[in-house]
Amino acid sequence: MGAERETIVPALNHGDGGTLAIRGIAWVTQHRGRQGGGWRNTGGWGALAICVALLVSVPIFVVFAYVFVPAGDVWRHLVDTVLVAYVVNTLWLVFGVGIGVFVIGVGTAWLVTMCRFPGRALLEWGLLLPLAVPAYAIAYTYGGLLEYSGPVQSALRGWFGWSRGDYWFPEIRSVGGAAVVLAFVLYPYVYMLARAAFLEQSVCVIEIGRTLGRSPWRSFTSIALPLARPAIVTGISLALMETLSDFGAVQHLGVATFTTGIFRTWFGLGDQAAAAQLAAILLAFVFLLIVGERLTRGRAQFHHTSRRYRALPRYSLHGGWAALAFLACLSPIILGFLLPGGQLLAWVVETGSGSSGGRLWWNAANSLMLAGGASAIAVAVALLLAYGVRLNPNPVTKSATRVAGLGYAVPGSVIAVGILIPLAWFDNTLDGWLRASFGVSSGLLLSGSVAALMFAYVVRFLAVSLNTVDASLAKVTPNMDGVARTLGMGPAATVARVHAPIIAPSLMTAALLVFVDVMKELPATMILRPFDFNTLAVYAFELASDEQLREAAAPALTIVVAGLIPVALLSFAISRARPGRTQAAVRP
Amino acid sequence: MTVNAAVPGLLFAGVSHRYDREPVLRGLDLEIAPGEITCLLGPSGCGKSTSLRVAAGLEPIQEGRVEIADVEVARPGFSVPPERRRVGLMFQDYALFPHLRVVDNVAFGVREGDKAAKRRAATELLARLGVERYAKDFPHVLSGGEQQRVALARALAPRPVVMLLDEPFSGLDRRLRDRVRTDTLEVLRELSVATLLVTHDSEEAMLMADRIALMRDGVIVQSGTAAELYSRPESAFAASFFGEVNVIEGTAQSGVVATPMGTMAAPYEDGCQVRVFIRPEGLNLDAGPGGQAISAEAEIIESHMLGPICLVRLKVAGNFEPLTARVNEGGLWKTGKRVRIRLDPERSFVFPASQEM
Numbered sequence: 001m002g003a004e005r006e007t008i009v010p011a012l013n014h015g016d017g018g019t020l021a022i023r024g025i026a027w028v029t030q031h032r033g034r035q036g037g038g039w040r041n042t043g044g045w046g047a048l049a050i051c052v053a054l055l056v057s058v059p060i061f062v063v064f065a066y067v068f069v070p071a072g073d074v075w076r077h078l079v080d081t082v083l084v085a086y087v088v089n090t091l092w093l094v095f096g097v098g099i100g101v102f103v104i105g106v107g108t109a110w111l112v113t114m115c116r117f118p119g120r121a122l123l124e125w126g127l128l129l130p131l132a133v134p135a136y137a138i139a140y141t142y143g144g145l146l147e148y149s150g151p152v153q154s155a156l157r158g159w160f161g162w163s164r165g166d167y168w169f170p171e172i173r174s175v176g177g178a179a180v181v182l183a184f185v186l187y188p189y190v191y192m193l194a195r196a197a198f199l200e201q202s203v204c205v206i207e208i209g210r211t212l213g214r215s216p217w218r219s220f221t222s223i224a225l226p227l228a229r230p231a232i233v234t235g236i237s238l239a240l241m242e243t244l245s246d247f248g249a250v251q252h253l254g255v256a257t258f259t260t261g262i263f264r265t266w267f268g269l270g271d272q273a274a275a276a277q278l279a280a281i282l283l284a285f286v287f288l289l290i291v292g293e294r295l296t297r298g299r300a301q302f303h304h305t306s307r308r309y310r311a312l313p314r315y316s317l318h319g320g321w322a323a324l325a326f327l328a329c330l331s332p333i334i335l336g337f338l339l340p341g342g343q344l345l346a347w348v349v350e351t352g353s354g355s356s357g358g359r360l361w362w363n364a365a366n367s368l369m370l371a372g373g374a375s376a377i378a379v380a381v382a383l384l385l386a387y388g389v390r391l392n393p394n395p396v397t398k399s400a401t402r403v404a405g406l407g408y409a410v411p412g413s414v415i416a417v418g419i420l421i422p423l424a425w426f427d428n429t430l431d432g433w434l435r436a437s438f439g440v441s442s443g444l445l446l447s448g449s450v451a452a453l454m455f456a457y458v459v460r461f462l463a464v465s466l467n468t469v470d471a472s473l474a475k476v477t478p479n480m481d482g483v484a485r486t487l488g489m490g491p492a493a494t495v496a497r498v499h500a501p502i503i504a505p506s507l508m509t510a511a512l513l514v515f516v517d518v519m520k521e522l523p524a525t526m527i528l529r530p531f532d533f534n535t536l537a538v539y540a541f542e543l544a545s546d547e548q549l550r551e552a553a554a555p556a557l558t559i560v561v562a563g564l565i566p567v568a569l570l571s572f573a574i575s576r577a578r579p580g581r582t583q584a585a586v587r588p
Numbered sequence: 589m590t591v592n593a594a595v596p597g598l599l600f601a602g603v604s605h606r607y608d609r610e611p612v613l614r615g616l617d618l619e620i621a622p623g624e625i626t627c628l629l630g631p632s633g634c635g636k637s638t639s640l641r642v643a644a645g646l647e648p649i650q651e652g653r654v655e656i657a658d659v660e661v662a663r664p665g666f667s668v669p670p671e672r673r674r675v676g677l678m679f680q681d682y683a684l685f686p687h688l689r690v691v692d693n694v695a696f697g698v699r700e701g702d703k704a705a706k707r708r709a710a711t712e713l714l715a716r717l718g719v720e721r722y723a724k725d726f727p728h729v730l731s732g733g734e735q736q737r738v739a740l741a742r743a744l745a746p747r748p749v750v751m752l753l754d755e756p757f758s759g760l761d762r763r764l765r766d767r768v769r770t771d772t773l774e775v776l777r778e779l780s781v782a783t784l785l786v787t788h789d790s791e792e793a794m795l796m797a798d799r800i801a802l803m804r805d806g807v808i809v810q811s812g813t814a815a816e817l818y819s820r821p822e823s824a825f826a827a828s829f830f831g832e833v834n835v836i837e838g839t840a841q842s843g844v845v846a847t848p849m850g851t852m853a854a855p856y857e858d859g860c861q862v863r864v865f866i867r868p869e870g871l872n873l874d875a876g877p878g879g880q881a882i883s884a885e886a887e888i889i890e891s892h893m894l895g896p897i898c899l900v901r902l903k904v905a906g907n908f909e910p911l912t913a914r915v916n917e918g919g920l921w922k923t924g925k926r927v928r929i930r931l932d933p934e935r936s937f938v939f940p941a942s943q944e945m
Contacts, residue, residue: 479683482646485670486677487697487746493671497696501687 049388059418100183105190136248597782870935
């Protein structure tokens with residue numbers, strides 16, 4: 001099915017969520033023939049691709065190397081005081097979010113794919129919307145809404161005449177609160193993959209189940225659900241990866257986890273080694289997650305035994321059941337998108353644009369500059385790597401690409417630490433050498449520079465562009481190269497007249513996806529940004545930390561609006577890429 | 589370019605090719621005259637597609653040489669790039685450019701004239717192949733058969749000297765395949781290009797080819813007309829790959845091998861284990877009692893009327909696998925009937941059992 005993949009979300013509708021582009025572990029799974037289509041002398045590309053892959057994986061190796069560095073005093077202090085809390089909180093968070101996204105994601109996916117009720121088509125699309133809301137933005141809104149002085153509790157007190165201590169109210173600033181708000185923005189990963197898996201199952205298989213004596217419900221639980229299991233597991237682990245790397249939400253809700261710990265150790269205690277060791281443990285959690293996902297999926301990569309597809313025979317729901325299904329699908333949209341988005345909008349309206357207009361624009365300009373630059377670089381690098389594999393399809397280039405894409409599984413704070421340590425070392429060494437030799441100081445050349453920040457973004461989001469570019473390049477089959485060459489085109493003309501027009505739209509998509517991810521990025525930016533340099537995400541975070549939630553709404557809402565772009569792309573891709581349809585349409 | 593009939597359109601002389609040290613072609617010799625259609629036939633992995641890629645200039649060669657219209661295009665360390673070879677190439681998946689309309693796909697390789705002239709030339713070819721009404725469509729809306737015609741038109745548009753077709757009909761369903769095959773054949777003959785067609789389907793090779801080159805493990809094991817290959821196979825492989833056969837084990841004795849259905853010449857040492865390959869139409873059935881010729885008694889265990897002929901499965905007395913026979917007069921051979929069978933030496937072949945099938 002490789003060649004049939006759609007541009008935006010390769011394999012989204014094909015169940016093997018390992019290649020999910022929007023959020024994913026970059027397993028480059030395209031199987032290529034050994035034939036390169038008559039290209040010669042291409043070793044240089046391959047070497048270049050390997051160099052880039054190595055460069056991009058430096059931060060991960062740096063952090064990993066700190067596992068072997070002997071512990072210092074600060075580390076011992078951490079172990080004595082907070083480390084257990086970090087581990088316990090992280091585990092609770094992972095557990096809570098895992099349950100939450102499973103229930104919401106699979107439940108809604110089942111309802112919209114297997115049942116028919118009024119509003120189904122709209123909900124099917126709308127359930128993706130929470131994807132546009134960064135975790136920190138939902139944390140700001142719920143934090144503001146549900147805290148003691150927030151409108152909800154104030155209203156309750158007003159209505160019932162209660163005062164503090166008279167009533168119990170769930171504490172939003174807790175592990176549980178964080179898990180709930182995270183689940184409401186992260187469930188779409190599970191929803192997307194589970195929905196795709198349910199959809200792509202050939203109805204024939206389910207119908208065979210029914211002829212073998214299973215009721216509709218039993219066919220679903222004994223055939224459809226087990227078949228969808230690999231996709232669901234992948235969806236959950238993607239959501240959990242986001243949970244592990246989240247910084248803004250847990251920091252705002254006062255939950256001490258590894259990401260907040262790294263930050264505190266780095267800036268508060270000023271101990272790089274200890275921060276890196278925390279990062280290494282976090283990295284270990286991530287790898288555990290990846291391994292867990294692989295093991296749980298196990299050999300359960302189901303292949304379709306039937307190539308026939310038909311529209312799913314949905315069960316019609318009526319009356320109360322239809323209303324219930326409608327509500328069940330509507331509530332995640334309300335809680336994960338409409339309510340936080342609406343609250344942000346209300347705050348923006350409330351404060352007007354006068355108060356922070358100037359700074360908002362400056363920060364927006366910074367965000368645009370960083371996102372534009374990083375997305376251009378990420379796409380260029382992805383092109384380089386994809387062509388490296390295409391021209392030299394050998395195990396070395398393939399694994400180099402795989403390593404280069406690993407950054408997506410690694411939390412931003414870990415990447416930032418992995419970049420800052422070698423850069424600081426370089427700056428200090430250079431500075432020391434210049435002072436000793438020439439008596440001049442170079443100061444900090446690379447650390448805290450925009451270049452370092454761009455590098456971090458490319459490391460973190462390369463997988464997004466790589467998967468998209470890779471999938472689009474796979475649409476240009478080696479046979480097309482062969483045909484173009486025999487029709488009189490040299491290699492350059494083949495690239496210009498066949499490759500470029502086919503992959504150009506996907507390059508735009510890839511750039512756009514990276515762009516939005518960079519706009520949303522918070523922890524790496526916080527750690528690596530130059531002095532007094534803010535982005536929208538950092539600006540919103542700083543205001544929210546100062547309890548200026550209303551002022552934080554404008555930058556946060558801007559990010560949510562930008563986040564709607566990939567959601568739109570995604571729903572477009574989903575509506576186009578249905579299994580069972582013939583070859584993907586590539587219209588200019 | 590005027591084509592001289594004495595000069596082969598495509599010539600392979602002792603061509604060897606390796607992928608990562610694994611030899612795929614081992615000294616391939618092949619010659620195709622202009623206007624001739626040669627089928628390269630063989631099981632998958634025998635190197636037939638690689639020969640095609642070598643001819644197109646998509647793979648280099650390590651030994652031998654390749655000539656197109658009397659011009660050397662490849663030798664070890666030298667290869668004319670595909671775009672300067674004047675070859676047309678067509679793949680099983682057609683590889684139509686998805687971003688170009690049908691007419692622009694075909695015009696892609698036309699070299700002479702301005703854009704309008706190129707499109708005119710393309711439209712003419714599309715009309716010749718009966719798909720001009722799709723000129724403005726994108727390839728994905730076309731059916732398999734239509735895509736095949738467009739791919740053929742595209743490959744023919746630059747007026748190639750050599751046409752290379754890689755399993756060009758295997759993507760089509762059976763009924764469509766026959767039509768498309770006939771049309772393709774007609775156009776290829778009309779334009780008098782040297783055609784190399786790769787297939788694993790012996791029936792297709794027999795239908796299409798002036799000459800068939802049977803290939804195995806990177807070498808051509810036998811080449812000739814369909815009739816030659818079918819009725820005079822030179823090896824056990826050729827006998828069994830080219831059409832159905834019944835196989836009976838035996839031992840050579842005084843230059844013959846004896847079977848219950850008759851004896852066959854077996855010019856091998858006494859005691860040599862041999863196999864007798866009998867085509868289904870090489871078994872003659874006799875309803876009456878045996879005459880003077882050696883024949884074996886058998887029972888019909890299955891009988892299928894296939895229009896003018898009848899396919900019969902027979903159980904011969906003794907320790908033999910059931911045999912398949914293809915006979916006329918379908919009405920005569922009912923299941924359960926006892927008959928005498930006799931083999932036709934013209935349609936049976938003997939090879940040593942040591943030869944691989």
